[in-house]
Amino acid sequence: MADSALTPFVLPEPFEAWFAGRGWQARPHQLALAEESLKGESALLIAPTGGGKTLAGFLGSLIELRERRRSANSDRPALHTLYISPLKALATDVQRNLMGPVEEMGLDIRIESRTGDTPSHVRQRQRRTPPDILLTTPEQLALFLASDHAREFFADLRCVIVDEVHAMAASKRGDLLALGLATLASWAPSCRFIGLSATVREPEALASWLAPDARVLMAEGGVSADVDILISKNRIPWSGHSGRFAVPDVYEAIKRATMTLVFVNTRSQAELMFQELWHANEDGLPIALHHGSLAREQRTKVEAAMAAGALKAVVCTSTLDLGIDWGEVDLVIQMGAPKGAARLIQRIGRANHRMDEASRAVLVPTNRFEVLECRAAEAAVEAGEIDGEGVREGSLDVLAQHVMGRACGDGFRLEELYDDIVRAAPYAWLDWETYERIVDFVASGGYALKTYDRFHRIVRRPDGVWVARTARDAQAHRMNVGAIVESHMLAVRLAQFIGKEKPGEKRSVRAGLKLGEMEEYFLSTLTPGDTFLFAGEVLRLVGVEGMDALVVRAVGDRPAIPSYNGGKFPLTTFLADRVRKMIHDPAQWDGLPDPVREWFEIQKQKSTIPPADHLLVETFPRADRHYLVCYPFEGRLAHQTLGMLLTRRLERMGAKPTGFVASEYAMAVWGMEDISEVDMDALFHPEMMGDDLESWLDESALMKRTFGHCAQISGLIHRNLPGKEKNSRQVSFSSDLIYDVLRSHEPDHILLQAARQDAATGLLDVRRLSDALVRIRGKIDHQALTKISPFAVPVMLEIGKEPVSGASVQDAILGEAEAELVRDAMG
Template sequence: MTDGAPRILLPDQFEDWFASRGWQPRAHQLALVDAATREESSLLIAPTGAGKTLAGFLPSLIDLAKQKRQSNDTRPRLHTLYISPLKALAVDVHRNLNTPVEEMGLDIRIETRTGDTPQSRRQRQRANPPDILLTTPEQLALFIASDRASEFFEDLKCVIIDEIHAIAPTKRGDLLALGLATLKSWAPNLRLTGLSATVAAPDKLTHWLGGATTITAAGGADANIDLLISKERIPWSGHSGRFAIGEVYEEIKKARLALVFVNTRSQAELLFQELWQANDDSLPIALHHGSLDVEQRRKVEAAMAKGILRAVVCTSTLDLGIDWGDVDLVIQMGAPKGSSRLIQRIGRANHRLDEPSRALLVPTNRFEVLECRAAKEAADDRALDGSDRVKGGLDVLAQHVMGRACGEGFDMARLYEEIISVAPYAHIDWETFERVVDLVATGGYALRSYDRFKRIVKRKDGLWHARTPRDAQGHRLNVGTIIEAAMLKVKVLSRIKRDGQGRITSPAYGGKVLGEIEEGFIESLTPGDTFLFGGEVLAFEGIAETNVITTRSNDPEPAIPYYAGGKFPLSTFLADRVRKLLHNEAGWKHLPEQVAEWIRIQKLRSVIPPADKMLVETFPRAGRHYLVCYPFDGRLAHQTLGMLLTRRLERWGYRPLGFVGSEYAMAIWGLEPMGGLDMAKLFHQDMLGDDLEEWLDESFMMKRTFKQCAQIAGLILRHQPGTEKTGRQVTFSTDLIYDVLRSHEPDHILLQAAREEAGEGQLDIRRLGQLLERVKGHIVHADLERISPFAVPVMLEVGREPVAGVSASEAILAEAEEDLLMEAFGDDVPGG
């Protein structure tokens, strides 16, 4: 709708409802209605508080109200499917959407369906579908893998994908895109609506939607974003933020409700504990992350909505479009790793369009001060970043093929046309598709003699179906692309009963379940060890069945659980801004003085490289020789770089002993001086050839990537009818298959999938390739007599041996830090 154009009029019932609220329909809401009348798909980009969710549903509500008045057909049929990336968001939208429906007296039934929905309600929904169903990508995949799914969806008119920017460029997005293609084959006139507040590249999302009109909402106040300039000494490394707890607590006291975001679950546990120790005013402060029991999370969410909490320490479980009570402050502990993520999280504060949200960034180390400053400037400029991942995973495609076979069966030619109609799989050729189908049907050439890998068969009707009901059930129990580490339930008992051999007895018949914790962390503990979980200090008593048995403890120094997921990589976009900020000497005055002085001394003792160049420093220390580089490309890319460089240096005779990568730098140490190295040759892109292939073949990280792909593809099922594999069993099975395929079928489709995943995932090879391309001919080498100021943070990572997820003792680290600082700064240590 253009300026000056006559306003589209809504039906009287809807116009009256807006007027009763003292509102007028906004231009973008009307534009969506207009697009829907033309049966066009749409992408709505609207800031927080702009009525984005109501806009998405408004065309459906109008259409349903009209149908109910004009039709005598009372047969229940699904009209609109809403897809949310979070179960909690679907529940929140259900609550908010019911308000206009009830106030207008609309005869419209709205229901949710998530992993928490009871089986009885799911069965009722199949037999008697609501008008609008709110669900998740995984639940859609389960629908598609069920009998008579095409009948259930044949009347579907609209699919709304909320927070589309968070779903589309992921494996969940791959699975959803394939599911939407299936829905379009069953309901050809289906229109799609994508909703988001933070879209970096609208054209990519409209392409993902299969073509759509982009509607951008006007308005939205700029957020008030401040950096906490701590009066305390800012640490050189680490991510705990302990030094600033007192100042963070004072900010919480001033707020009605503060969301305190962290990037990992372990950091959430630690920060929550620290805040409780500082909580002299007994403020109601809660904890929320994905490993906590669902009942505990729901209690926290209900308390937020009622306004009885003052602060919630949380991870990404709360950073999408949920409207939780009267949030007026967002605190980001540590760097947000991306401007879009920061803007998304800021949007949780103050859901009013034309009033600014308030946010406070709390850097947890000195390099993070630079990153937080860059993120603030990007957010102030409304400059967004986003993933540029475009190709869908072959393991996800295999899962979808199995899902179609578990439902009504599929014809290969027709399914292939569906698959290449969606953006993530438009590049797939027929031969690759055949290999994927063969993977599902036989396991592939090297595995076809094993009966357990045969999961689908072609029947007399010419369609491919699940080979047995057990195969279909196994698929349904394992649907999804989020592969969590093996988890055990954490139970708290008041006292422990043991038998004559000291074994715990009857653990399943009592105690409170706090949530789930990773099996690998628990395996590192011995009875009597203590750890933090759910905001409590627990003593580990033992494992019984799938339960971790604990009692409460008062240990002042518990371990912090580590979690495989949740650590975000620094975005390429933000890394570039950090490099520019570092080189811009005029901007140093906006930094805390202890950080600005650190940079000035670095300039004096070594080099501040231009933004388009990479600094490499070499220096001796304590009988060893070090090489430190500063790409600012994230821990994953730096670790892979370190692995490949050490191989190259070993081949050249420099006897490297080890390496460590941080978010900002990478350090290698060895027995030979490295100052005379040809840096251009050392960092040449050819390391991504034979060096990479040889390393990948023997890398345990490659095996870990293969394990995830094998589970997503369904080759190995963690959850099986009547039983469940432990994490060790899954690892043993996938490692065995990996070795067999490497030896007998190195071009197996699942090895191909794992290599492609390595490029995007845990190894970040694609970003490493971009790094090497960027620094080609742009390396600045400083051969120093001693460690530089910039090297101090990454050198503090050297020798930190994690024990049960916890670094070496504070006393040892403090001593090492003091030695390093004296060498790097002499008497000029900035900030003490």
Template sequence: MNECLLPSRFSGWFAARGWRARPHQLEMIAAAQAGEDALLIAPTGGGKTLGGFLPSLIALTDVAAEGPKRSYRLHTLYISPLKALSVDVARNLMTPVAEMALDIRIETRTGDTPAGKRQRQRDKPPDILLTTPEQLALFCASPNARAFFGDLKRIIIDEIHALAPQKRGDLLSLGLATLAQWAPEARRAGLSATVSDEGGLARWLTPQGEIPAFARIVRGSEGPKPQIDILSSKARIPWSGHSARHAMGEVYETIKQARLSLIFVNTRAQAEATFQELWRLNDDGLAIALHHGSLAVEQRRKVEAAMAAGQLKAVVCTSTLDLGIDWGDVDLVIQMGAPKGSARLIQRLGRSNHRLDEPSRALLAPANRFEHLECEAARMAVSEGVLDGEPLRAGALDVLAQHMTGRACGEAISSDDLFHEVTQAAPYAGLTRREFDRVLEFCSTGGYALDNYERFRRLIRNRDGLWQARNARVAQRHRMNVGTIIEAEMLPVVLSSPVHGGGGSKADGGGQPPSAFQATPPASRGRKTMRRWGRSLGEVEEWFLEQLVPGDTFVFAGQILEFQGISENTALVTRSSDPEPKVPSYNGGKFPLSTYLAKRVREIAHDPAKWTVLPEQVRDWLVLQQEKSRLPEPDDLLVETFPRGGKHYLVCYPFEGRLAHQSLGMLLTRRLERLRMRPTGFVANEYALAVWGLRDLSGVDMDALFSEDMLGDDLDAWLAESPLMKRTFRQCAIISGLIERRLPGHEKTSRQVTFSADLIYDVLREHDPNHILLQAAWRDAATGLLDIRRLGDALKRVKGNIHSIDLPRVSPLAVPVMLEIGREPVYGEAQESILADAADDLVKDAMANG
């Protein structure tokens, strides 16, 4: 690529640093100059961010030369999925701007930005604004936004792969379609290191017309192959569980050898438990921190600052740190448990040695025997450069309703113009006018069954026939509820301070004050004289706290806490040293096993030639399964039946993830009830499903039992009475604006929201079963909470290939899912002891002769 594309000031800056512009960075400049949208796919550390911004910096050079008194016009809008990423990119962008003496105004705008600064930005826009999808949605719902964006020339969407397949991506795509009307000259750039569907994202990125349009795809050169090791623990590898506690000592020793480790887990509960286990082992006083989305913002920022300052040895974190942020000193990524997808593993790998010429290093620490197979499948996929990921899909109707209401809150608009606009967004390119009109009717009346209730009338037609918000109060309340992220009701957790002081602890190690980045472990358990308020630790889901009574203990913010009670919607806690606290469970943050990795796991389990890389304990387990029963085949379904403890069990191995398996379990029990087999329960994990009852299940016609037609009437009947469907509807109702959580001066409790949503759901089911919001909830159930689409694909795959085997006792492969039965969420050694005792009993039975 011709380096003449770089002005002399820029080429001089590269040369002064001993660099040369990379070909993909130059191609991004060429695409911008040609007026093309571009999707840049380049490995972590390959200069993606600079490649995205170079066209803007070059274009702004002449503007900046006009001096500080030049007019205020927004040139570039940068959108990222994380507030922290916007702040990090802004900081990194200032380096070339300062070193080239470019007088360019760069600012961030997130939910944390003070109202005064946001208003000043509207009056005096910066040259480059870095923000999030939700802030763009707020702009679309605000007056005079058309003028604010009128001079926009460039839009950069970072980590585009993480946004596009989600409802946040639907909302963003609609916002981009609005910008296309307000700023038709603005070109778009998407940035990502992990794209499985290049063509789909290239289409998602650019405005659509009658003929599908695609952005130019720009590819960066690959860096060195990552180094991925899988921990083969010398300890006894558990049959079940997700704590990986058996390997924690070996993980701790690995941390000691690295410069700075990021220890990724898949849920916030796992983060809390992992931090506690590492802290228990931390006799060396290593500076170990905790970072996840429920912690107080102040604590997260302290951790990030300590990382940037090189003060930490390790950070236990969730996905809050796996997107794009450049932590230069990280030389090792540790994944606790299986990553659930190769794209996610690659994304997390990129946090290690964040430079193109150095290989990323990762250590995978499987939590159980099945996870050893999954980790090996993920390592093979990364080695072969195979990416998985969520598929792109049609846009969600509840998100469309939110956007349509927002547009009318910002400015009056005709239905024809709005239809033309939204169908330019790729997820809605196939939207029919009939469906559009149904959503518009919902926004204006609530739909047929709700038409008589004034509070559901949000939009009206003015004298010119244009749609607008019914009044200023509707517009205000809409803007208060913008967004698609539905979190469970959270309550702040406040550490009540003792009047007397406490002693020292390992947290003081490393010469750093504990409050800067790590939790202070408890000094004593005795009751203290309490101050009413103290330091905020973050937020915990309300439903979890409601299960506690004063004196109960739980793990949060890296500490063991004793619950004192709830006062003024705040949970008051003190420190404790209870060895068996509970771990808060969070509804969010649980990743499903990807379809691609599921197929790989089935292939590994079936082929002994692939077992050589597995630990001896895991190989012996599979050999024993081969002897006692049989191994699942890649495209078949193994079904085992056996008696145990006076009950009869059916265990199958679809390997399709917990959500799909739970849906399958609910449908199978309905069918078995009709067959009068008297099923009494089921349990599922990521790999298998166990159903049990009072009658022998070995004689059931398995082909008929697992027939695809269970997704017809059986599914409809079950969904009609399922609380899961009500939960799905509740989320759609919130996103669409039918139910508002936040109101001027107060916020509805989760109970109030649930009561309202359930009442409306029952009314619609009875009086308006074809309501657009019920349709939206069904679509969500099919692809999200219940994973019906994936289940349907699995049933189609195994049709005519079901292998049923009747056994005298439990099989070795069935042991992990059987251990899920009646399992209680206990923390630490107690949980490990319970699982070990249960496993010993089951294994003894599985290994018995006969």
């Protein structure tokens, strides 16, 4: 059980005086965490945004460093506290905020940060003479562990602070960090582990992820958030996610606030919304754009302007979800449904950033189903209910990377490394046989690859210690550390033309100012002369030279909108369940906008409203096709997997399916033959998750792509090598060749196993789909209709949508299709 954070612990006088000098008083949870820390106990602090979590995490270390001098067991100065943040910017921000109280209290404590941007000479100095407190990221910790004398460097470590634990634990990045923490626990037995987290669904499990004996401390108090849903004066679209219709209302809300964060769910939506707000910005308000593909200098400039209170609004993605304190922000606008209550609470906390003041947020649904999702999220926040992913089972490719890293550092003995690994919560399940297969894979590539010398990366010395085979192998590993596989990026740079333009001659051009980075696959869809949105501007592509996309600034009302991999959040199971119940219960329709209530009423007349635990399946003819539409509300990933599996089953039944489309809420499949006579219980039988799934996976390009990611993370293939970087085609070619070899000669290879695990848990959402099929077995409500139903309109509008087309063109096409579909469904 979680412990109440009430304690009689009293801070030392200089600390009490520092709080009092600001008119503050240390909160109970800050005192409780400081006490646990000083006792050498590990603990996880759960507190809302603005509750002073970060300062609470450091209090014990600051007191300890002040009151007693370090006693080192090694011949080098000792690192006392290691702080780990998911963001480089957060580590830098925490360093700045921590230096204030340290200097004001006159504490002789050295605090430094170490990120990918830290100059090499500073890193070398930090290794020779460590600071008292070092602030860094999970990747930098992995690099430390892969360095010579790493065990000695961390021997006297007393405290590890992991900030925003909830944001990392349920990911491969969290797997890598958990392995690093377990290593530190082995090397520094006196070290305590402090976790700082926003509200989570399973605090005890998260505490165990941090350290086996970590206690949970819950902050008490806090003010409920003030959440409203903006229903635009304009019509509510049936489909789409742009939110263009609501821009006038959003702009008015920005004008009334001091500073607003406008959150969107993808980088594409960020570019579009920023452009639309600028078109509406008749008052010349300072509005900025912030997302992960912009140049670091541009993001830093925006962050500095926010800190100075010089901006009226920032359109942003998850890059501003976490930790950094923007004191002037008093309104958060979420464009589109947040896809999860935990994510909404995290983003709401960006407003005010003070525990004792209500954060103010406005949700802007961008289509009719999102109205329901926003209502469900609002109700969950009001009820204090939370969703989110729990602690996951560790990935095998990450484990292989960690094994290689340990060999690159001081080396390892087989039994000792195994003991360290199973101490990490994500790998507590690991059996000795699987562990040996991983070590063999790192040592030789596995049975099918043994004859290729380049896959031999570690060797066992006569004394039984495993080490990197060569210095070059160790260097290659360090250049590729990390569990995030980025899509291949090209630098977007302004073109600089050389010389004067002459008739019939092409001017020479060179790369100029870098605006940011874009994914290669999107730029490959463009030809020179095409325009697109990026960094809040309309740009025209001049051409691609090497790793640079050269552009000039342009004008135009039909620029392409970049489509990015990643960044698309699935609807959580928790919110999906609330939405299903809301649809089934007419008593909950009263608070909905009139167009949505009318939509429900006509759906009830034309088809049916299913019970919350049933699956509605509708079949109907339209033009010269026959359609099947179902409404599982399980998220786009699960629905895409369902669509792929249903088309295979329908093919075997002779229904001749020709395509399918999936949304967050529904899935539609169509063909040339009548589908209405199909046995729906047989079609949706859970057995499809067996042989159908396996045979589809074996044939799909998805498995090759997933294998490629696993190959990079595990170190089998390196994108970055000394003196060169492979492009995406070279990486894909290498991984595809290896994939084909392993499928033919070693189908049970450990990396194929890792890829199947990845595809099932991530890209396909297999567990969620499987649970849904079991839940609705025998509860399928099939409606054989003569024409499209009101509920089917949104997913039918998804058919044929092209994500990179110009927004105005796309909206016009959708408008025509929508008018026709709505006439048929609602008439």
